Amino acid sequence: MINNTITAPKGFLAAGLHCGVKKSGKYDLGMIVCPGGANAAAVFTTNKIQSAAVQIAKKHVKNKKIYAVIVNSGNANACTGALGIKNAVKMCEQTALHIGEDPHTVLVASTGIIGEQLPIKTITDGIANVAGKLSAEKESGQNFTSAIMTTDTKPKMAARQIDISGVKVTIAGTVKGAGMIAPNMATTLCFITTDIAITKPLLNKALKNAIGNSLNKLTVDGHQSTNDTAILLASGSAGNRPVTSQCPRFKKFTNALNDLCDDLARQMAHDAEGATRIFKVVVNGAASQSDAAKACRAIADYPLVKCAIHGSDPNWGRIICAVGSSGVKLNTEKLSCKIGSVTVFHNGKPRKFDAQKVSKIVSQPEHTILVDLGAGKKNDFCYGCDLSAEYVSINADYHT
Amino acid sequence: MINNTITAPKGFLAAGLHCGVKKSGKYDLGMIVCPGGANAAAVFTTNKIQSAAVQIAKKHVKNKKIYAVIVNSGNANACTGALGIKNAVKMCEQTALHIGEDPHTVLVASTGIIGEQLPIKTITDGIANVAGKLSAEKESGQNFTSAIMTTDTKPKMAARQIDISGVKVTIAGTVKGAGMIAPNMATTLCFITTDIAITKPLLNKALKNAIGNSLNKLTVDGHQSTNDTAILLASGSAGNRPVTSQCPRFKKFTNALNDLCDDLARQMAHDAEGATRIFKVVVNGAASQSDAAKACRAIADYPLVKCAIHGSDPNWGRIICAVGSSGVKLNTEKLSCKIGSVTVFHNGKPRKFDAQKVSKIVSQPEHTILVDLGAGKKNDFCYGCDLSAEYVSINADYHT
Numbered sequence: 001m002i003n004n005t006i007t008a009p010k011g012f013l014a015a016g017l018h019c020g021v022k023k024s025g026k027y028d029l030g031m032i033v034c035p036g037g038a039n040a041a042a043v044f045t046t047n048k049i050q051s052a053a054v055q056i057a058k059k060h061v062k063n064k065k066i067y068a069v070i071v072n073s074g075n076a077n078a079c080t081g082a083l084g085i086k087n088a089v090k091m092c093e094q095t096a097l098h099i100g101e102d103p104h105t106v107l108v109a110s111t112g113i114i115g116e117q118l119p120i121k122t123i124t125d126g127i128a129n130v131a132g133k134l135s136a137e138k139e140s141g142q143n144f145t146s147a148i149m150t151t152d153t154k155p156k157m158a159a160r161q162i163d164i165s166g167v168k169v170t171i172a173g174t175v176k177g178a179g180m181i182a183p184n185m186a187t188t189l190c191f192i193t194t195d196i197a198i199t200k201p202l203l204n205k206a207l208k209n210a211i212g213n214s215l216n217k218l219t220v221d222g223h224q225s226t227n228d229t230a231i232l233l234a235s236g237s238a239g240n241r242p243v244t245s246q247c248p249r250f251k252k253f254t255n256a257l258n259d260l261c262d263d264l265a266r267q268m269a270h271d272a273e274g275a276t277r278i279f280k281v282v283v284n285g286a287a288s289q290s291d292a293a294k295a296c297r298a299i300a301d302y303p304l305v306k307c308a309i310h311g312s313d314p315n316w317g318r319i320i321c322a323v324g325s326s327g328v329k330l331n332t333e334k335l336s337c338k339i340g341s342v343t344v345f346h347n348g349k350p351r352k353f354d355a356q357k358v359s360k361i362v363s364q365p366e367h368t369i370l371v372d373l374g375a376g377k378k379n380d381f382c383y384g385c386d387l388s389a390e391y392v393s394i395n396a397d398y399h400t
Numbered sequence: 401m402i403n404n405t406i407t408a409p410k411g412f413l414a415a416g417l418h419c420g421v422k423k424s425g426k427y428d429l430g431m432i433v434c435p436g437g438a439n440a441a442a443v444f445t446t447n448k449i450q451s452a453a454v455q456i457a458k459k460h461v462k463n464k465k466i467y468a469v470i471v472n473s474g475n476a477n478a479c480t481g482a483l484g485i486k487n488a489v490k491m492c493e494q495t496a497l498h499i500g501e502d503p504h505t506v507l508v509a510s511t512g513i514i515g516e517q518l519p520i521k522t523i524t525d526g527i528a529n530v531a532g533k534l535s536a537e538k539e540s541g542q543n544f545t546s547a548i549m550t551t552d553t554k555p556k557m558a559a560r561q562i563d564i565s566g567v568k569v570t571i572a573g574t575v576k577g578a579g580m581i582a583p584n585m586a587t588t589l590c591f592i593t594t595d596i597a598i599t600k601p602l603l604n605k606a607l608k609n610a611i612g613n614s615l616n617k618l619t620v621d622g623h624q625s626t627n628d629t630a631i632l633l634a635s636g637s638a639g640n641r642p643v644t645s646q647c648p649r650f651k652k653f654t655n656a657l658n659d660l661c662d663d664l665a666r667q668m669a670h671d672a673e674g675a676t677r678i679f680k681v682v683v684n685g686a687a688s689q690s691d692a693a694k695a696c697r698a699i700a701d702y703p704l705v706k707c708a709i710h711g712s713d714p715n716w717g718r719i720i721c722a723v724g725s726s727g728v729k730l731n732t733e734k735l736s737c738k739i740g741s742v743t744v745f746h747n748g749k750p751r752k753f754d755a756q757k758v759s760k761i762v763s764q765p766e767h768t769i770l771v772d773l774g775a776g777k778k779n780d781f782c783y784g785c786d787l788s789a790e791y792v793s794i795n796a797d798y799h800t
Contacts, residue, residue: 049725078717115750303791304795308796392788394707395708
């Protein structure tokens with residue numbers, strides 16, 4: 001596949017440019033248009049403080065068809081009161097004007113600094129310009145991705161192609177996000193396009209499942225932002241007989257979507273603020289599903305574990321300490337821990353191990369920590385990243 | 401008061417030295433002895449993984465009288481199985497031998513790396529030596545404090561004197577701890593001596609209350625260790641008529657104890673790993689006490705808030721984001737935030753403020769963040785510290 005951007009599926013146009021929200025001159029405004037109208041599904045942050053964009057997009061996504069998505073970076077339009085809501089609506093109206101559709105069929109997303117009003121004139125002028133640049137070219141898809149980046153150091157894109165009863169179906173996605181990322185909508189912003197013909201309820205089901213097993217399994221600093229949004233648009237332009245039930249074709253589609261989202265989640269983890277490596281935490285033997293999830297997250301979010309991994313240090317004691325502190329049910333006589341393929345703690349007792357070997361495992365770009373709580377049969381996993389001095393400097397200096 | 405160490409109250413001897421657990425040559429073994437026997441109270445970690453020392457000390461503290469406390473640093477004796485328990489018992493036995501008392505009247509504490517067996521011969525030899533150095537001198541109290549330090553950069557000690565019906569009563573305390581510190585037993589190790597005559601149940605009550613309002617309000621990295629222990633010993637040597645009820649004399653004692661513990665908590669926060677400044681979070685208007693505590697901690701533990709404070713950045717959006725993400729009940733129309741004396745967010749809307757002024761407030765050694773949830777009448781507070789690049793390097797390199 002030559003084009004791996006969100007314009008790869010049939011039926012989508014995109015564009016991105018610098019309109020002036022960011023002082024750096026970097027791209028800060030992006031648009032996706034589906035001229036034929038798309039079935040849309042979306043998931044949003046569960047933070048009780050939700051950006052104006054999230055509040056508006058939540059309403060609009062209920063529409064039968066969605067024709068466009070407008071996104072700005074550099075300003076989150078969160079904690080901005082009634083004026084913030086008005087500005088989010090204005091972004092939809094201005095976009096609708098240029099594509100000749102109803103404002104309610106436009107979704108809006110924002111990311112950036114919290115608590116400042118949008119420079120709305122700059123943005124509405126920008127919307128006119130970005131609408132003039134729409135195309136289905138790869139470059140336009142790349143420009144859209146550039147326009148949603150904040151502290152990201154790399155654009156994050158992925159695409160998959162599958163065969164649905166002899167018809168080629170394409171799915172493509174892009175994400176932004178580096179800090180303020182945690183499970184339960186760890187998405188910051190995620191936009192996925194596909195040309196499959198599929199009903200809206202099934203699209204919703206597929207998106208929730210895919211995000212649940214990918215972006216929601218990712219934790220960078222244990223918090224979800226006020227703006228997290230994942231949108232999946234299906235143009236139906238591929239030409240397949242519409243998917244209307246949970247048939248094998250639906251299964252094929254969800255498998256590809258899950259794989260795409262996992263790819264995007266890993267790209268995000270690797271590009272997490274200051275991260276030099278990522279790790280997967282697998283917890284087995286939990287008494288309940290929520291215990292399994294809680295233990296995973298306790299390990300992946302524990303600063304001392306993240307620092308040890310940064311230092312290639314096989315300091316498993318901190319892993320066990322994090323588990324004990326998390327409040328989950330555990331059997332201290334059965335508790336065990338493996339780092340990569342090496343058992344470091346077994347049935348509540350430390351195991352002699354080759355520290356140099358484990359240090360080498362921990363220094364890889366990706367490794368797995370396996371913990372067995374010995375308390376039941378449930379399991380879960382999540383992705384985390386190391387904590388570096390760079391994370392601190394990025395986040396100490398972001399505002400000023 | 402000339403002596404502000406744990407030997408200041410009448411009836412206590414102490415000592416500290418280097419026995420060989422730490423390779424650095426720094427002090428690593430400390431002993432407190434109360435030759436007349438002390439009433440003792442203690443609180444321990446609620447981590448489900450508890451060090452061997454904690455397991456043994458929990459049993460022994462139930463004894464009517466406690467004659468000694470033995471502490472090592474450099475090794476936590478945690479996650480060490482049956483051998484760990486045996487070694488903790490041996491530390492008590494060896495101490496008992498040298499003071500001619502029953503091993504069950506000795507309390508033990510350990511701090512340091514998790515998951516390695518104690519060099520028990522080194523420690524039992526050390527116990528013989530440290531018992532030979534016991535004295536009531538200030539220097540001996542200081543040596544004890546040196547012996548409990550791990551990544552602490554400063555010794556942490558405080559003392560108070562009060563008049564109880566014409567009798568001078570002294571309380572003195574020392575703490576260690578810099579990382580792995582969180583509410584619900586944020587104590588790591590804390591030893592308090594006093595010469596007041598008081599019953600054991602009242603002593604327990606006083607300690608729980610004092611720790612609850614001081615060390616348990618402190619969060620450095622959101623986790624409690626496997627070894628957290630606070631011990632309060634009362635020799636009864638001051639000569640006061642024993643305190644046997646919650647009378648005004650008890651109130652006077654608890655006030656002084658609370659003040660002492662608050663002092664120690666602040667000393668700990670200032671010396672937290674890599675911390676350059678501390679802050680107090682006050683949450684008002686909570687729907688419940690647990691919501692108030694949860695919101696406090698969500699703010700103080702949020703890496704992005706800690707980084708912003710490190711950068712003297714008045715980034716209040718991150719404070720509001722942390723509150724929203726914490727899951728507590730809040731009224732978005734009433735939610736307000738003050739940094740120092742400056743209102744930055746009021747009734748759900750941002751306020752224009754002098755960023756330079758707030759940046760100056762945030763750069764002070766100590767400042768207060770006030771959040772009103774607008775959802776009720778409960779309130780709480782906690783202490784936190786900034787997150788610096790040094791925290792990362794300390795914790796990336798601790799093991800190897």
